Amino acid sequence: QVQLQESGPGLVKPSQTLSLTCTVSGDSISSGSYYWTWIRQPAGKGLEWIGRIYTSGSTDYSSSLRSRVTVSADTSKNQFSLRLSSVTAADTAVYYCARGTRGRSQFDPWGQGTLVTVSS
Amino acid sequence: DIQMTQSPSSLSASVGDRVTITCQASQDISKDLNWYQQKPGKAPKLLIYDASSLETGVPSRFSGSGSGTHFTFTISSLQPEDTATYYCQHYRNLPITFGQGTRLEIK
Numbered sequence: 607q608v609q610l611q612e613s614g615p616g617l618v619k620p621s622q623t624l625s626l627t628c629t630v631s632g633d634s635i636s637s638g639s640y641y642w643t644w645i646r647q648p649a650g651k652g653l654e655w656i657g658r659i660y661t662s663g664s665t666d667y668s669s670s671l672r673s674r675v676t677v678s679a680d681t682s683k684n685q686f687s688l689r690l691s692s693v694t695a696a697d698t699a700v701y702y703c704a705r706g707t708r709g710r711s712q713f714d715p716w717g718q719g720t721l722v723t724v725s726s
Numbered sequence: 727d728i729q730m731t732q733s734p735s736s737l738s739a740s741v742g743d744r745v746t747i748t749c750q751a752s753q754d755i756s757k758d759l760n761w762y763q764q765k766p767g768k769a770p771k772l773l774i775y776d777a778s779s780l781e782t783g784v785p786s787r788f789s790g791s792g793s794g795t796h797f798t799f800t801i802s803s804l805q806p807e808d809t810a811t812y813y814c815q816h817y818r819n820l821p822i823t824f825g826q827g828t829r830l831e832i833k
Contacts, residue, residue: 653770653813653824668821669727702769710776711817712760716769 608632610703610717617723618697624690624722628703635684636661642686643706643713644677646699654699658706659686693724728752728816732825740833743804747828749797749814757793758818764827765810773812774799806832 614626628642635642643658657667659677667675671690679686690697700721704713729752739745749759757777762770772781774790777797787802801808809832814825 652826653815655822655824666820670821704769710758711815711822712772712775712781713762713770713815714772714781716771719769 608705608715610705610715612701612703612717612720614720614722616721617725618693619726620694620724621692624688624693624697624701624724626688626701626703626720626722628686628688628717630684630686630705633705634681635679635686636681639708641706641708642677642679643704644688645702645704645713645716646697647702647719648696648699656688656690656701660708695724698722698724727821728755728818728823730814730816730823730825732812732814732828734828735826736829736831738831738833739804741804741806745801745804745808745830747799747812747814747830749792749799749825751795751797751816751818753818754794755816755818758816759790759792759797760815760817761788761790761799762813762815763808763810764813770813801830804830804832808832 609631611629618624641658641660644656657677659665674691676689700719702719704716731750759777761774764770778790811827811829
């Protein structure tokens with residue numbers, strides 16, 4: 607079955623760039639039926655959609671994060687990545703990667719999530 | 727941005743109870759709505775898509791309805807394993823947004 611796994615540093619200093627990678631198994635990120643997305647969740651709070659990348663390489667981002675976020679993909683490794691610049695404590699959260707269905711944005715499956723703490 | 731407002735924010739019910747959660751969209755989203763279940767320390771799980779379609783493998787006690795701006799999510803007979811937080815999510819346009827969540831506990 608399709609599985610996603612997030613990886614990256616669990617601690618990032620303020621003003622630096624958060625970088626995470628999602629490795630996909632059981633499906634190709636080049637599959638045209640889906641897109642690949644990042645979602646985050648601060649502790650004890652709700653879910654916030656961050657952005658997505660299509661197989662074409664086109665991207666969409668949350669309006670509130672657009673100036674700081676980049677989602678990219680490496681099809682040779684079947685991975686996609688998140689970069690969030692100029693982080694502050696407000697960016698501390700569990701970050702999830704997920705597969706989204708084109709046109710209907712059903713997020714399934716999800717990675718297990720990875721906690722990123724922004725602190726000096 | 728479309729705002730999704732869930733109610734209640736939390737509730738407690740007994741095993742076997744019928745439980746209903748509502749989700750109100752700030753503008754018409756047709757049926758472009760999904761429901762997720764999130765258990766503590768776990769990623770969300772898709773339960774309902776397109777407002778009322780049951781995801782494969784999800785028990786039939788879960789159901790969804792609604793269109794436009796008003797949606798409901800129902801558990802027909804609450805089971806102990808249904809303890810979780812439930813989220814609605816629209817995909818009518820960007821940005822995709824979620825409701826704030828409804829925490830469901832078993833009495």
